Amino acid sequence: MKDFDTAALDCLAALADAQGFERAAQRLAITQSAVSQRLRTLEAQVGQPLVVRSRPLRLTEAGKVLLRFARQMQALRVDVARELGGRVSPQSRLAIAVNADSLATWVLPALDGWVQQGLREGYGLELVVDDQDFTHDSLRQGAVLGCVSTVSEALQGCRVEPLGVMRYVAVASPGFLATQLPDSLHAGNFADTPFLVFNRKDDNQSQWVAQAFGVRAPRLRERFVPSSEAYVTAAVRGWGVGVAPEIQVRPFIAAGTLVPIRPDVSVDVTLYWHQWQLQGGSALLDRIGQSLARGARLALGQ
Template sequence: MLQSKHSEAFLAVAETGSFEQAALRLNITASAVTLRLQTLEKKLGHVLIVRERPCRPTLAGQSLLHYLQHSKLLEHNFLQNLTGQTANAFYQVNIATNADSLATWLLPLLKDLLIEEKIVIHFQVDDQSQTHHLLEAGLVNACVTTESEAMKGCVAEYLGEMHYRFVATPDFIQRWFGQGVTRNALRAAPALIFNEKDDLHTQSIQKNFGLNPSQYPHYFIPSSTAFFDAITMGLGYGWLPDYQSKDLLAAGKLIELSTELSIDLALYWHHWNQQSVQLQKLTAVVLQHAKDHMC
């Protein structure tokens, strides 16, 4: 029922969000992509793609997308383990991580190993409380997450803690927090939040001041580097990891608003029990040196 050319057409549209881009990927016409997708939808009895700009999978399409991505990853891993490498001599690993880890300690930590062992990584970025779901769905080989419990068939190993400080620029503090960090001041001052999944910010403000995001102005900035830039240019206040903030704090360019509002985020490395040699080496490096890179 799932003929490869029909599934490939669906996968291309779902991943690129466009029939035209899918056609370029598959080296066929957009009308051929449409015909293959319609044939698959007719066979399965479900509409799989919402025809918007960009296109997006329906609920049934999301199930099929996860199935096909999982199957693709399993096939890729099987062929790599069988032959020892991909056609271009690089070994591919799929890892899910939170954005802050990727922007700060994770990539520098792995750099030398990736070069020496010819490993390429396809990163998937999500909130640290959600990345383990990608491992559970079979879409990645390993993940960085705040989840401490390993699911069946996997191992969870403690990495260390990322220390987050509640910071803003001196000018911002003078303008918005002249009387201290109070509930009324927080209702008026613009906050910086990574995205709608950013529990690090929203739960802390809710717990300590009884405010939810609808009660104070805020930016959504879903990029660790842009988030850092937004704080240092004085757009708002927020939490930054020590890896990004310690030098600016020492120089007086950022100020910690309250030490009591600092957050220690425990992170864990999850991976399947059965690992390739390359992933074993990668795991060993992560576990050996992660604590040294977390501040």
Template structure:
């Protein structure tokens, strides 16, 4: 890709990051027409469509390849400027990272807080993307992030993968919920029909737990609460039972429904194969924090 016009490549990246041609134009200090012309010229040069003009915009497979190249180019440029002393305190390097909500609510932010104290890398600005751990690798594949906490052990093409540990989940409910829904018959019979709280429609942990415990799917009411902290609050309030991370288990408010049947989700750190001091510094801090917070 050495013959690609870099201004066009960077323009495509701006459109993806800003999710619109107009906002990309504002960031690049050009007109929306100039942005559109640059992207169209890049597509014509490559002979393929790179981006779908939807709201929000979406990359094609070819567009994902170009955006990965653009982000790697930006990262290398920022690292080079930092090593030459051209990056001041007001110009931190930016790292887009995908992380699952439960990690974000428990152990991941302390890991990032330790980054300035690790090594001698320049100041880092984090651009965090919250996504289910089964889907964070997709953001890596699309070039939207440079690193991810994911449940996928096999590295995305062009990435490395390191095991972080296991996040343990417990099937829990409030005492009042247990008394109302789960006392008149054995748990394997009562639980599938009881109301449940799920993080979102991509959340499959609850169904996997049920299949392992009862070999049956859920038939009860499903409540969707797409916030890690509010999810636990909803379960504690008696809205339904749910799979809560052991790190968030409130023993004084929640009953462990199946103490002998925890659900472990292996987590991995995947990142681009890029010689970036900032990325290496963050990776070291994340791996160190996971070694303490997660089950090994």
């Protein structure tokens, strides 16, 4: 197979990011017809479609394979430009996927030094947020170069490193406990008690109830709050019982605005860092992984 044109690969990456031809053209500062031409050239070279022209635009399986390659090439070009002291493209950024709870607690402090250097040198970072059980899909599909995930097994061509365990505990506000659970939360009333849930992928609450009361596949009254910070705020306001990261609710428990429920029960989620092993290596991607590992050890106490 012939070498792929880097401009065409950048075009495919822009289409994946923008999910449309018009916005991809704006991102690349070229015309829509030029985007279409580059894509057609790449599809002719591969011999199969790379995108599904829908709204929003979607990549085919072949497109995802080439997207992964395009991301890796972009990362290597940034590394080379830095080493040669050249100008880094304003579009250059490394994309990684993280779960919302890690982002709300330890990820930003862990990456702060890396990002500050990036501001000085011209390269950027994109954080893609998803549930920790699903960030691995973004890595497999080529959307990101690394991810924080609960998956322990590395994809072919990737390496994996354990980060530590994020412990989830059940909490509620003193007012909620006084009015809704005067006799405490127990096996006889959990089904009628509102539980805060991040989104439909989130099953920490069910896992906690299953452990606490020995119930298989419990059905809960769910109140969805799809933001880590807002989730804790909702618990403080008395919207329901929350199952949240212990490191996130620790100051609220100390202040008395949240009360732990069954402190002997927790949901322990082991997190791992995955990254593609690029040909020749990527100093920037390696530094991201090292920063996350160091930050996780400090925050999670492991």
